[in-house]
Amino acid sequence: MDDMSSANLTRQETAARSAAVNVHEIRVELDLRDAQNPEQRGFSTTTTLAFDSSESTTWIDFIGESVDHVIVNDIEVPIEYDGARITVRGLAASNTAVIGATGVYSRSGEGLHRFVDPVDGETYLYTQYEPADSRRVMACFEQPDMKASYTFVVHAPSGWQVLSNQRVAKAEEADGVQTVELAPTLPLSSYITAVAAGPYHRVDGTWSRADQEVALGVLCRASLAPHLEADEIIEITRQGLDFFTDAFAFAYPWGKYDQIFVPEYNLGAMENPGLVTFTEAYIPRGAATDAQRGARANTILHEMAHMWFGDLVTMRWWDDLWLKESFADYMGSHASAAATRFTDAWERFAANRKAWAYQQDQLPTTHPIVADITDLEAAKLNFDGITYAKGAAVLKQLVAFVGAEAFFEGARRYFAAHAYGNTTLDDLLVQLEDASGRDVRAWSKAWLETSGVSTLWLETDSEGARMLVQSDPRPHRLRVGLYDLTDGRLVLHEQVELDITGERTPVALPDADLVLLNDEDLSYVKARLDDASLAAVRTALSTLPPLPRALVWSSLWNAARDGELPAAEYLEIVRRHAPAEENTGLLAGVLANAAYTIGHFVPAPQRDAERDAWLTATETAMDAAAPGSDAQLAWARAFATASAVSDAGTERVRALLDGEGPAGLPIDPQLRWSLIAASATTGNLSEDAIAKELENDDTAEGRTAALRALASRPTADVRSAAWDRAWSDHSLSNDHLDAIIAGVRAGARRDLIARFDDEYFAWIAGTWDSRSIEIARRLVLGLFPGTETTNAVDAWLAANAAAPAALRRLVIEQRDHLAREIRVRAAQ
Incomplete structure (x- = not known):
C-alpha cells in the first residue's frame, strides 16, 4: 500500500517518537521456507520489540500484505493498521510488543528482494533498506x-546460506528446512540491518591483527562463481581493514565481514555492518578494465569506511546524511590511493566523480551539504551528488585547511565520544576544532551550510597585472600550477600555494604556457582555462601527468556544459587527445561525455555530421x-554506443558480431549485447535474431539485454508497446523496467516517441502515488520528454503546485537539464 500518506515519515514526528520511546531489543523471525514457490507472494514475519515509553500511545512502522496479530505486554489487542503504521495503545513504562504480519517479496530492490536465476532455477533473497524499507520486512x-540490538531467526530451505549482520549462533534442521538463529547485534539503526538467503557460492578468508581476527566471506550467485574475483576482493578488504583500523584507532567492531554480490540491486553497495551488499555489476562476466576494478576497490573501501562513519556513529536524522556519505566517499578514494594498487583514485575522482557534484550543484534544487530534510521522500532523493561527491571534495579542502593529522585525530575523538550513538554536525565540529585549533565553524558555514559552486578564472589587464576572480566567493586553499610547453610536452615549472576568499584576489604569477588553477585538486571549484592555456592544451593535453590531465579534462567538460567552450571545439579536442589517454578511468569518462555532448549540446543541423565523425573516431582508435x-x-x-545513432557503423557491427574484430579484442557478453542493441536500434536485427542471441546467453544479464534490444527496434508499434509496458506492467523488476525505458529512448529517435509527451x-502524478518511490523515480526520470522547449514542463509545474515535493523536484531538475541543452545549443 505504497500510496498511504502515513508511509512518509516526517522529521518532526520521528523526533517526538524518539523522545518518548527508548528501544532496547528487537527479535525478528522470518519464515522463508516457501520462497522457492513462485506462487507464494508473501512471507511470515514476527517481530518482538522491547522498549520503554513515556507516552501511552505510539506507532510501529510496517508495510506489507497484512498485520495478523498485535500483542502488547502479553495481551492481544485490536489491530490498528493503515498500511504503513501500527498504532499501539495502553503502553506502560516498559513494554514488549509482538507483531505478527505478512510481508511481500519485492521485485523492485526495496525490502526483501526475490530473484530466480534463469541459468539454474535457483532462488536468491537479499534485503535493501536505506532509507526506510526495513519496515517492508x-x-x-x-x-x-x-x-x-537485533536478533534474527530465519526459517529457510536446507542447503541455503543464511546470513545477517552477525554470525550464526545456532542452527537446527528437519524435513528439508533449517532454522538459523543469528547472534544479537550491537546497537544498530533499522536501515543497516540485513538478511540474505539462498544457495550463494561462498569464498572464505580471514584478516587478523595481533589482538583481533575477523572472518571474511565473499558471496555471489552460484552461476556467477566462475567470474568472482574473490582473491582480489579479499586482498582489498584486508588492506582496507589495516588502513582504517590504524587511521581511526578503533578496532573493527562488527565481528565478521561478509560481502555479498546480489542481482537486480538498486545501488552500488550498502554498508550493512557484517554483511555488505554490492551490485553484481562489480562481477564482470567477461572482459573488464583495470579502471573497473579500481572502481570496485573504491566502493569496497567506501562501504568499509561506513563501518565507522555511519554504522558505529550514525546521524540522528537524514539532514546529516553527509556525516556518513561524504566521509565514506572521501575515504574510498583516500584509502584506495594510500593502501591499494589503485593509486589513481584521486585522478578518477577529479575527472569523473566531481562531475556529478558540479552538475547537481548547478540545479535549481541544489542544497547545502548539511541539508534540510523534512521527510523520508526528501531523504530518498538526497542520496545525490551533493551529499556524496561534493561532500567528499569539500572534505578534501578541509584536510588542506586543518592538515591531515588534525583531520584524522578529530575523527578518532569523534568515534571515541559517540560510539554506538547518534550525532549531528556540531558533534563533529567540536572534535575537529579541538584537534586542529582552526576555526572550523566558520569553514563549515562557508562550505557545509551553503549551496552552489564557484567558478574561478584568471584575468590579466593591459599592464600585465593578474587577478584571480571567482563567482559566488568562498574561501579556498589551493595551488596554481605553472606549466611550460617544452619540446611538445607540458612540464610543471612551478606551483604557487594561495589562500583566496573574496571575489578578486591579486596574484603574482610568472608567465607560463598553461596556468592550471586548483592544481592537485585541493578545492571544490570550476576552474577555467584562459585563452593561452586552452591553446597549450589543444596542442599537448595528453603529455600532462595524470592528475593535471584529469583536471584539464574536467575543466573542458565544465566549460562545454556551460556553453563557454563550443561543442565542436570540445569534440575536436577529444578526438585529438583521447586516443592517447593512458588512464582508462579518465578515458571512459571522456568517451561518455563526448557522446553526451553530441546528443545534447550539438545543434540539430550539425548533429549527424558529428555523429559520423565520432563513429569514425571510435572505430579508428579501437583498431x-x-x-x-x-x-x-x-x-x-x-x-x-556510437553505432546506435549512426547507420554508418552497420557493416562493422555485423563483422564484430561475426568474430571479425581487431586482434585481441574480446567480444564478451557485455560488448556483444551492446553491439546487438546498436544493430536492433538501427533496424538491422530482427526479433528472431535477438531471440537466437538470447538462446546463446539465457542468463539474467542476457534476458535483460534482450528486453532492451527488443524494445529498441525503430518502429512506431514497437516503441508504443514498450512505452505502454513501462508504465503499466507492474510485474517488471527494477532491472527489466530500466531495459524497457532504455529501449524507448534508444537511438535518440524523437520521431518515434514525441507523440507520448x-x-x-x-x-506521472498517479504513478508517484501508486508505485514505490524507486520504481516511480525511474519512470519519471527515464521517460522525461526530450522536447525542444520547456513549455509543457512549465505547464505541468504550474498546474501541479500541490504535487509531492519529491516528484516536483525530479521534474524541476529534468526541466533544468533540458533548458541547459537548449541554451547551450543556441549559443553555438
Whole structure:
C-alpha cells in the first residue's frame, strides 16, 4: 500500500517518537521456507520489540500484505493498521510488543528482494533498506536515532546460506528446512540491518591483527562463481581493514565481514555492518578494465569506511546524511590511493566523480551539504551528488585547511565520544576544532551550510597585472600550477600555494604556457582555462601527468556544459587527445561525455555530421589500440554506443558480431549485447535474431539485454508497446523496467516517441502515488520528454503546485537539464 500518506515519515514526528520511546531489543523471525514457490507472494514475519515509553500511545512502522496479530505486554489487542503504521495503545513504562504480519517479496530492490536465476532455477533473497524499507520486512521503529540490538531467526530451505549482520549462533534442521538463529547485534539503526538467503557460492578468508581476527566471506550467485574475483576482493578488504583500523584507532567492531554480490540491486553497495551488499555489476562476466576494478576497490573501501562513519556513529536524522556519505566517499578514494594498487583514485575522482557534484550543484534544487530534510521522500532523493561527491571534495579542502593529522585525530575523538550513538554536525565540529585549533565553524558555514559552486578564472589587464576572480566567493586553499610547453610536452615549472576568499584576489604569477588553477585538486571549484592555456592544451593535453590531465579534462567538460567552450571545439579536442589517454578511468569518462555532448549540446543541423565523425573516431582508435588492452576495450564499447545513432557503423557491427574484430579484442557478453542493441536500434536485427542471441546467453544479464534490444527496434508499434509496458506492467523488476525505458529512448529517435509527451505528464502524478518511490523515480526520470522547449514542463509545474515535493523536484531538475541543452545549443 505504497500510496498511504502515513508511509512518509516526517522529521518532526520521528523526533517526538524518539523522545518518548527508548528501544532496547528487537527479535525478528522470518519464515522463508516457501520462497522457492513462485506462487507464494508473501512471507511470515514476527517481530518482538522491547522498549520503554513515556507516552501511552505510539506507532510501529510496517508495510506489507497484512498485520495478523498485535500483542502488547502479553495481551492481544485490536489491530490498528493503515498500511504503513501500527498504532499501539495502553503502553506502560516498559513494554514488549509482538507483531505478527505478512510481508511481500519485492521485485523492485526495496525490502526483501526475490530473484530466480534463469541459468539454474535457483532462488536468491537479499534485503535493501536505506532509507526506510526495513519496515517492508519487519515491524520496527523506522528512524536512524532509535538503535537497538537485533536478533534474527530465519526459517529457510536446507542447503541455503543464511546470513545477517552477525554470525550464526545456532542452527537446527528437519524435513528439508533449517532454522538459523543469528547472534544479537550491537546497537544498530533499522536501515543497516540485513538478511540474505539462498544457495550463494561462498569464498572464505580471514584478516587478523595481533589482538583481533575477523572472518571474511565473499558471496555471489552460484552461476556467477566462475567470474568472482574473490582473491582480489579479499586482498582489498584486508588492506582496507589495516588502513582504517590504524587511521581511526578503533578496532573493527562488527565481528565478521561478509560481502555479498546480489542481482537486480538498486545501488552500488550498502554498508550493512557484517554483511555488505554490492551490485553484481562489480562481477564482470567477461572482459573488464583495470579502471573497473579500481572502481570496485573504491566502493569496497567506501562501504568499509561506513563501518565507522555511519554504522558505529550514525546521524540522528537524514539532514546529516553527509556525516556518513561524504566521509565514506572521501575515504574510498583516500584509502584506495594510500593502501591499494589503485593509486589513481584521486585522478578518477577529479575527472569523473566531481562531475556529478558540479552538475547537481548547478540545479535549481541544489542544497547545502548539511541539508534540510523534512521527510523520508526528501531523504530518498538526497542520496545525490551533493551529499556524496561534493561532500567528499569539500572534505578534501578541509584536510588542506586543518592538515591531515588534525583531520584524522578529530575523527578518532569523534568515534571515541559517540560510539554506538547518534550525532549531528556540531558533534563533529567540536572534535575537529579541538584537534586542529582552526576555526572550523566558520569553514563549515562557508562550505557545509551553503549551496552552489564557484567558478574561478584568471584575468590579466593591459599592464600585465593578474587577478584571480571567482563567482559566488568562498574561501579556498589551493595551488596554481605553472606549466611550460617544452619540446611538445607540458612540464610543471612551478606551483604557487594561495589562500583566496573574496571575489578578486591579486596574484603574482610568472608567465607560463598553461596556468592550471586548483592544481592537485585541493578545492571544490570550476576552474577555467584562459585563452593561452586552452591553446597549450589543444596542442599537448595528453603529455600532462595524470592528475593535471584529469583536471584539464574536467575543466573542458565544465566549460562545454556551460556553453563557454563550443561543442565542436570540445569534440575536436577529444578526438585529438583521447586516443592517447593512458588512464582508462579518465578515458571512459571522456568517451561518455563526448557522446553526451553530441546528443545534447550539438545543434540539430550539425548533429549527424558529428555523429559520423565520432563513429569514425571510435572505430579508428579501437583498431589502433594495443591488442587486448584496456584502451581497446574502452574504444570498442564507445564504438558500439556510437553505432546506435549512426547507420554508418552497420557493416562493422555485423563483422564484430561475426568474430571479425581487431586482434585481441574480446567480444564478451557485455560488448556483444551492446553491439546487438546498436544493430536492433538501427533496424538491422530482427526479433528472431535477438531471440537466437538470447538462446546463446539465457542468463539474467542476457534476458535483460534482450528486453532492451527488443524494445529498441525503430518502429512506431514497437516503441508504443514498450512505452505502454513501462508504465503499466507492474510485474517488471527494477532491472527489466530500466531495459524497457532504455529501449524507448534508444537511438535518440524523437520521431518515434514525441507523440507520448502529453501522455507522460498525464501519467506521472498517479504513478508517484501508486508505485514505490524507486520504481516511480525511474519512470519519471527515464521517460522525461526530450522536447525542444520547456513549455509543457512549465505547464505541468504550474498546474501541479500541490504535487509531492519529491516528484516536483525530479521534474524541476529534468526541466533544468533540458533548458541547459537548449541554451547551450543556441549559443553555438
